[in-house]
Amino acid sequence: MSTIHVGIIGVGRIGHVHYLNLSQMPNVSIDYMCDLLADDSWADKYPAGGRFVTDYHEILADPAIDAVLICVPTDLHPQVIIDAAEAGKHIFCEKPVGFDNDQILAAYHAVKKAGVYFQTGFNRRQEKNFRRIVEARDAGQLGKPEVLKVTSRDPEPPSYDYVKRSGGLFKDMMIHDFDIVRFISGEEVRTVRAMGAALVDPHVGELGDVDTAIVTLEFASGMLGVIDNSRRAAYGYDQRIELFGSKGVAVCGNNHESETVVATADGVRRDLPLHFFLERYKEAYRLETEKFFDVVANGGEIECTFEDGIKAVRLAEAALESLNNGGAAVEVKPIE
Structure with missing residues (x-):
């Protein structure tokens, strides 16, 4: 896999951090950015942002997308995880993986069934x-x-x-x-x-x-x-x-x-x-996504897994x- 095609779902404070890091990675193409507030005017703010959409299902429906970063509020994580897994996309999800136990386990099993890579975004490990x-x-x-x-x-x-x-x-x-x-x-x-x-x-x-x-x-x-x-x-x-x-x-x-x-x-x-x-862990944010994309591109073991997120x-x-x-x-x- 020469270039990894990515969609960022949720562009608040953390989504913005990931955008800045991904836009500097030569092997990553940000094809979509999804947010309820997104519109074409975002092109000036996010010149490497690809298409701007308000419905993340548009990202998941694109067969060219390899992976998504989930940066929406925590209560929305499990459903987005399930939808992304069922669409066959590799998943990087910000912490925590969810609030409701039944929803978390449903998402966990969806990821296992789909066989996609999943990384929990605990950046401090880096x-x-x-x-x-x-x-x-x-x-x-x-x-x-x-x-x-x-x-x-x-x-x-x-x-x-x-x-x-x-x-x-x-x-x-x-x-x-x-x-x-x-x-x-x-x-x-x-x-x-x-x-x-x-x-x-x-x-x-x-x-x-x-x-x-x-x-x-x-x-x-x-x-x-x-x-x-x-x-x-x-x-x-x-x-x-x-x-x-x-x-x-x-x-x-x-x-x-x-x-x-x-x-x-x-x-x-x-x-x-x-x-x-944002200042203390600036480098850690970059490293965690670099390691995720390295596994997506070349295979290997995810360091911070879904299991780690649940624990x-x-x-x-x-x-x-x-x-x-x-x-x-x-x-x-x-x-x-």
């Missing part, structure tokens, strides 16, 4: 510093892993409208962390305990969500883990991971615009962390159940 922790673990440099800590804090809360449709903090924000703990540890999580509150904005609590949460994890090996999330960090986008083992520790801190530290008699100063995920949802479901039961330990359910 962050080079996170991957270095995995390399240290696999090389035995850390000994037996014993404690995994993940901190993930956004610079500012999302809008109320976003909160209402997001599925809640565990399925929207912490879903990334649920995937990354499995990736960093190389293990499955056995039990989850969760605490949460609306400390940043009480109205978020009135909407039925939390904006601050701590989740503790017990892994299959007995290793312990903790994730802390906040929707607001006044100093910028806070993303840190630490894997502690019997022989050592691997620590990944925040990325900064400059790594220069200035020390004077008045104190020590450095730049704040990069402001948000992250299972962790989110367990955390929510624990939260609703006073922080009780909840066993993580299997895919089916």
Whole structure:
């Protein structure tokens, strides 16, 4: 396959990011962009965008299309996945794979039946510093892993409208962390305990969500883990991971615009962390789609599978159940 013909379904913030990356890939042709707001005037904004349509079925009906990127709101993911799989298109789907369990499993089985490639868009697996922790673990440099800590804090809360449709903090924000703990540890999580509150904005609590949460994890090996999330960090986008083992520790801190530290008699100063995920994970977004298209073109194994997407949802479901039961330990359910 010399050129991979692609349609992007959903052109919001993430769809735009993928457009910018795909438009720079010499082996990828963006033949369609689909969005409810799309019209011919988009040609100026998206010069490499091919045709602009408002119904994604037009993309799926084109036999020239090899793959689609699904970037619509999460509640729409399962049906679009089913339709794309039945049309024989390879699928890259943004996280999470869905909210409703029956719909997710229906989509999962449709993909399996069709035999198409499917990748879940957990871009943080491609962050080079996170991957270095995995390399240290696999090389035995850390000994037996014993404690995994993940901190993930956004610079500012999302809008109320976003909160209402997001599925809640565990399925929207912490879903990334649920995937990354499995990736960093190389293990499955056995039990989850969760605490949460609306400390940043009480109205978020009135909407039925939390904006601050701590989740503790017990892994299959007995290793312990903790994730802390906040929707607001006044100093910028806070993303840190630490894997502690019997022989050592691997620590990944925040990325900064400059790594220069200035020390004077008045104190020590450095730049704040990069402001948000679009800056911090810019390269990771590019790499995840490059790897997807490499498999589509040449065959091989998808690194972040549909199963990985569902397992992250299972962790989110367990955390929510624990939260609703006073922080009780909840066993993580299997895919089916």
